[in-house]
Amino acid sequence: MANITTQPYRLPLQNKLFGLSAVIFAGLIAFLLFFYMSFSNSLEKEKKAQSKHLTESASGMVSYFHELSLTGQLSDDVAKKYAMEALKESTYSNNGYFWISTLDGKILLQPYKPELVGMSLLDWQYTDGSYPFRDIERDERKNGGWVNYLWSKNDSLEQFPKIGYVLYFEPWDWLVGTGIYIDDMEKNVFWTVAKASGMLLFGFVLFISSAIITINYFVNQLSEQSVRDSLTKLYTKRFLEEVIPGMLENEKRHNRALAVIFLDIDHFKKINDTYGHHCGDKVLQKIANVMMECTRTGDYCIRYGGEEFVIIGPCDDNKNVIAVAERIRKSVANLAFNHDGIEFTVTLSAGIALHEHHNTSFDETLINADMKLYYAKENGRNRVAF
Numbered sequence: 001m002a003n004i005t006t007q008p009y010r011l012p013l014q015n016k017l018f019g020l021s022a023v024i025f026a027g028l029i030a031f032l033l034f035f036y037m038s039f040s041n042s043l044e045k046e047k048k049a050q051s052k053h054l055t056e057s058a059s060g061m062v063s064y065f066h067e068l069s070l071t072g073q074l075s076d077d078v079a080k081k082y083a084m085e086a087l088k089e090s091t092y093s094n095n096g097y098f099w100i101s102t103l104d105g106k107i108l109l110q111p112y113k114p115e116l117v118g119m120s121l122l123d124w125q126y127t128d129g130s131y132p133f134r135d136i137e138r139d140e141r142k143n144g145g146w147v148n149y150l151w152s153k154n155d156s157l158e159q160f161p162k163i164g165y166v167l168y169f170e171p172w173d174w175l176v177g178t179g180i181y182i183d184d185m186e187k188n189v190f191w192t193v194a195k196a197s198g199m200l201l202f203g204f205v206l207f208i209s210s211a212i213i214t215i216n217y218f219v220n221q222l223s224e225q226s227v228r229d230s231l232t233k234l235y236t237k238r239f240l241e242e243v244i245p246g247m248l249e250n251e252k253r254h255n256r257a258l259a260v261i262f263l264d265i266d267h268f269k270k271i272n273d274t275y276g277h278h279c280g281d282k283v284l285q286k287i288a289n290v291m292m293e294c295t296r297t298g299d300y301c302i303r304y305g306g307e308e309f310v311i312i313g314p315c316d317d318n319k320n321v322i323a324v325a326e327r328i329r330k331s332v333a334n335l336a337f338n339h340d341g342i343e344f345t346v347t348l349s350a351g352i353a354l355h356e357h358h359n360t361s362f363d364e365t366l367i368n369a370d371m372k373l374y375y376a377k378e379n380g381r382n383r384v385a386f
């Protein structure tokens with residue numbers, strides 16, 4: 001009818017469905033945040049526990065070589081040498097290694113910084129000038145446990161926070177320890193959690209989207225069935241009542257008129273009486289098809305009553321509306337019907353009225369279109385009145 005297309009009509013149920021999807025997505029984001037936080041917390045704990053286990057294993061290895069020296073299989077010096085070599089080789093991840101010092105702080109093993117061997121930990125100085133290991137009492141060192149400190153990485157002089165676990169092996173006066181760089185751990189935790197969250201999000205989005213698409217498809221089917229006339233497949237009068245407020249809103253927003261075409265089959269009662277009700281139904285269906293073929297997306301074809309139809313659509317030019325009505329009238333008049341070998345034709349009449357939002361109410365426009373239709377009927381039928 002016009003060169004404008006309106007938004008496809010959405011039922012209130014579908015609006016609710018879209019609202020529900022928004023709520024589900026918000027819930028999903030909240031869940032992912034929660035998942036991210038709790039998963040990264042437990043991963044951090046896990047990482048720390050790992051470094052404790054590593055130190056315990058290293059200490060176990062030292063005990064093993066010590067045992068060999070006790071049983072006389074190795075001399076004490078050789079046992080120490082083997083234990084140290086074993087720990088030197090036991091590097092892990094990117095920057096992970098074991099170090100050994102005496103209780104007094106003399107460094108005995110530093111796989112990545114061998115130049116530190118022989119120096120005292122107590123002389124390890126922070127960039128701010130402080131000596132962190134001097135603050136740790138001898139007894140405290142003996143007890144072992146967790147220790148936080150700054151240490152340089154193997155490829156730079158810059159100092160980074162580290163958390164380490166230390167155990168004291170008294171028979172050899174060895175403090176054995178390993179530590180993890182906090183930033184490495186956080187990076188590692190971040191990427192592990194990000195990957196897990198990404199996969200979870202992907203799975204959820206895939207699941208929810210397909211569920212919503214499927215539900216929407218069935219809702220669409222159901223809603224179409226509920227607003228379509230079963231015989232002609234045109235929209236029902238009830239649908240018109242639902243769609244009109246939205247159309248009036250659009251009309252106002254775009255400052256364009258709405259066209260109403262009222263159509264009525266001529267002498268339809270005679271067709272029923274002559275060829276039977278079933279044949280009358282076929283006529284209604286064919287005429288409905290013509291209407292759908294002659295109108296555009298955004299125009300609504302409605303079965304208003306028994307053999308009465310209404311077409312509503314946005315209008316930017318009266319001539320287009322008349323042309324649509326004329327096209328329908330002529331196409332219907334050209335249809336050839338056949339009932340038990342008897343050929344017959346059908347005509348219809350149409351009345352047009354325009355609704356301009358500042359002028360009349362929509363009900364008045366419908367009445368005006370109906371009056372024009374009456375005029376067309378009065379003046380010989382098979383015509384369009386505007």
Ligand SMILES: Nc1nc2c(ncn2[C@@H]2O[C@H](COP(=O)(O)OP(=O)(O)OP(=O)(O)O)[C@@H](O)[C@H]2O)c(=O)[nH]1
Nearest residue numbers: 264265266267268269270272277278280281306307
């Ligand atoms: N086959 C069939 N007939 C219907 C249906 N709904 C209404 N009708 C018939 O449509 C006819 C309408 O007749 P009228 O209102 O007298 O109008 P008309 O015969 O078309 O005459 P004019 O409108 O004045 O040209 C009646 O016979 C109704 O029974 C339907 O779904 N199927």
